[in-house]
Amino acid sequence: MEEENTIEQQLKTTQKKFKKIDSGIIVKLGEVYDTLLNTLESSAHSATRSNLILYGLPGSGRKTAVKYAINNIYERKTMRLIPIWIDAGVFQTENEFALELVRQIKELVEDIKLSKNDIFDEGFTFKNIEGYLNSQDGTWVLIVDRIENLVSQKRQSVLYALLDWLQNNQNSLTLIGITSDLKFTEKLEKRVKSRFSADHLHFMGCELQDCVQLIKKRFEKIGDTESCEKLCKQLLVCFDSQGIQEQLDLSFVQLMKPISYIINVISTMLNFIESKELENKIKNRELSKYIQELLRKALDLHQPFTGLMYIENLSIAEKQILICVARMIQHQKYPITFSSIQNEIIQHRKGLQFGSQIYFTQKVLQKATENLIQLKILRLQDSEEGEANGKLEETKNIILLVDYQQLRTYLCDNASKLPEALKDLAEV
Template sequence: MAVQNHARDAQNLLRSRLCNPSFVFKALSGSPDSNYSKLKFILSSSVTEACNNSLLLLGPRGSGKTAVLELVLNDLLEEYPDMISVIRLNGLLHNDDNCAFKEISRQLCVEHHLLFSKMASFDDNSQFLIAMLRECGLAHKTIVFVLEEFDLFAQVKSFYFQGKQRLLYSLLDAMQSITSQAAVIGISCRLDADQLLEKRVRSRFSHRKLLFLPPSTEIIERLLQHILLLPMDSTLPNDYATQFNTKLESVLADERFKEILKNYLSSSSTINHLLRFLFVAVSSIDVKSGYPSLDNFKTALSSFRRQPKQECIKDCSILELYILACIRRLESKEQKSYNFNSVMKEYKSIHDQFQTSDDYARNVCLRAFERLLQRDLICFSDNRGQGQSVEFRPVKCLISHFELQEGIKAYRSCPIILTKLLDR
């Protein structure tokens, strides 16, 4: 009974860690080459040396851009509590210039205990922003503008004024003054976000970019140790924590665990997906035994690998699998456009090369091709040529290489040649 209680406490502790981005990314803040260190250095120079800075945090969703920025801002607010003011905007909510300037004015009024007027015009809010930048600069206080979904600020066209990107231009232009003290941090999942800027905006932007790339094997191992190992100074008994950590390290060192993790991260290798995987694994720990096992991670992998399109492969015929494999081979050859006729050419070349017994007539292949269209495993790449025959219209594949490969492996009585075709 005591072991069960300890196991539940350990689960709660680990789940709270996995839901706390500050704890997760703290493990990556020690290296001088980390994005945390680079971002903190840039923002620290804005606070201590009155430097105006602008930069972009770029990377796929779930890679930790916002989490690292929040960690840096929290650390700076502790070091310089009266020298930083943070204004947060989101391109999904404030992509209209009038709305954005009003929200900036509202947050500045709340921060500095001023009276906010909802009836203020665009020009009033714009002048108020410039005045606040000047006053904060004289008081050696840095205003940090955090622009989530930065690319939406660059894409939207104002309904009230001619041209685009008035907000970005106003912020960056105001930072050219020696009396202002501010930093603009843009966050976007588009790697070409800076290319969306107009010429006048781009000339005022510093062009600093921090890329959040998929974590390396070394970083993943460090995160696993940091998140999953129980602390020895917690309320849990030392004997239980020691045994828990010993069993966990044994699992992490197992080659089968590394293969499980590799299979999961092959579809998406962001830190956010890793945390989701670990959360399910921790939640599946058997409280009766009280300790983690390899089966917990197998359970987590199976729960995430239930893909609807992968399930559809089980109902496909051998011929339909051949067609999907041919399409994937065409894509691997960097053939951007293909239709039924080009797929049939690839199918014939496979049959001639390997002398397979699966040789079907063209009209049978066309019916199989149409069934794949009905099951949404492939679709037409555009709406042009709707009056044309199916065999002439270009198509694209809606199932990933990984899903197709795993589906074929799980397919009963599947020809070995199909597995070899996808491995090539």
């Protein structure tokens, strides 16, 4: 009885703590993090700052990577960084963004009285900010999440003022912009673009080893801090099994799922475990198989496969879009957007002999993609408002909601029903 209660308590602790462990562990594994860290360090030690733009899906670890880099530098005492975090997506006007910047500077600079006009005049031109920043010992880092919202503002005045000031002054501030808009720089006005100099880092997808390390690091951290070390070690072994790694690869890596999604699925899997059944599986040495079954159950909950029932009745244009998405996943042609799908179809069409082509206009393909979104076969990442209005944004990342492996199996099993050009596109 005592052993059973111990396992039950260990399980409860593991279920409770897993999701709360810092999700930023994964960012230390990639070259992107190293580049970010090196850029911050070199920027702080040079007269001219190296500004950064971080691209990637929400939940891909961009903000956490910045936090880790800042903490890493601070802990090594190579310099003092003073971060200011602003989410540009929560403000309706440039004036509100400017006021938030002033507010945060006032909190960090002691014994000063600061108003918006002390930094901006009516045209949003920076004025006395240099003195305030230099009054503090350290390098300021302004992190602007959803920076693309400053591009949508009239005349992009705040962004222009900030970039103009950064370009023309010896300053102690580094700008880090975070965005999911892959065409962010293309939307800049000419005067803004002329003052914009930044390194570009892309947080795309996780490799299989990254997913496994992310999961295992969490179990290790729970085992180090709680009285459930034995259970965590047993669960750790499970994620070395070939079956589970194949599941992780198909469900997370090939579909480019962000870190937050991976954590939510594994957390759900843990919540499915019952202590008595867990004890029996451990005694019978069936723990890995048990965990694999629960992982599949958790994936079904987070990624329903019901969309496949609609495929038989899809139009040729809709099938072409869906097959193209599957093809791009197979060959890891990321990111997948409506624009990249169009380019893939165009390149495919060029390789076909004349007369065997199936040609659809951009308008037809756009409508086909919107229909697939309405059927919940595809989804636009981080674009709920656009989806609600029935709008398709060409640069938004497209996520496949149906099971990728089942889709590939369907295409192979039904190859004879596909038009000739679609057979070639699907590689079946």
